[in-house]
Amino acid sequence: MKHKVEMSWQGRLAYKADMDGHEIITDASKQVGGDGSGVSPKKLMLTALAGCTGIDIAMILKKMRVEVRDIKVSVEGELTEEQPSYYKNMHIVYEFFGKDIPHAKIERAVKLSEEEYCGVSALYKKVIPVTSEIIYHEE
Structure with a gap:
C-alpha cells in the first residue's frame, strides 16, 4: 500500500x-x-504522533470495554538549535478523565499503541527518543 x-x-x-x-x-x-x-509543517509531525496513538488507544479501550469521559493526548518536541532544525526528542502526555478509571487497562492500551500499533511512533523511535507519561483525572 x-x-x-x-x-x-x-x-x-x-x-x-x-x-x-x-x-x-x-x-x-x-x-x-x-x-x-x-x-507549521514541522508541528504536523507532533500532530501525527498524537493522532496516531490517540486513535489506537480509543480503539483498544473500546475493545476492552473501558469507558472514560475524555482522553487528551499532547506531544512536545524539543528542536535542535543548528540548521536544519529538527526534533531531537518527543514526549507524549496521555490524560484520562472519568470515574473509576481502570489504571491497568489504560496502561496496557498505551503500551500496545506505543509498542505494537502506532506506525508514527515506531518510525520516530528509530531516530529519536520518544517518552511518555499517563495522568489520571478521577472524578
Whole structure:
C-alpha cells in the first residue's frame, strides 16, 4: 500500500493539501516571510504522533470495554538549535478523565499503541527518543 499527498502552492510560503477530502493549509510564520495562514509543517509531525496513538488507544479501550469521559493526548518536541532544525526528542502526555478509571487497562492500551500499533511512533523511535507519561483525572 502507498499513500500520496500533493500540495498546491497558494502564494508566498503557503501550500494547500487535499487529503482524503480534508483540506490542510501549511504556511510559515510572519517572522520568516509567511503569512501564518496555516499550520507549521514541522508541528504536523507532533500532530501525527498524537493522532496516531490517540486513535489506537480509543480503539483498544473500546475493545476492552473501558469507558472514560475524555482522553487528551499532547506531544512536545524539543528542536535542535543548528540548521536544519529538527526534533531531537518527543514526549507524549496521555490524560484520562472519568470515574473509576481502570489504571491497568489504560496502561496496557498505551503500551500496545506505543509498542505494537502506532506506525508514527515506531518510525520516530528509530531516530529519536520518544517518552511518555499517563495522568489520571478521577472524578
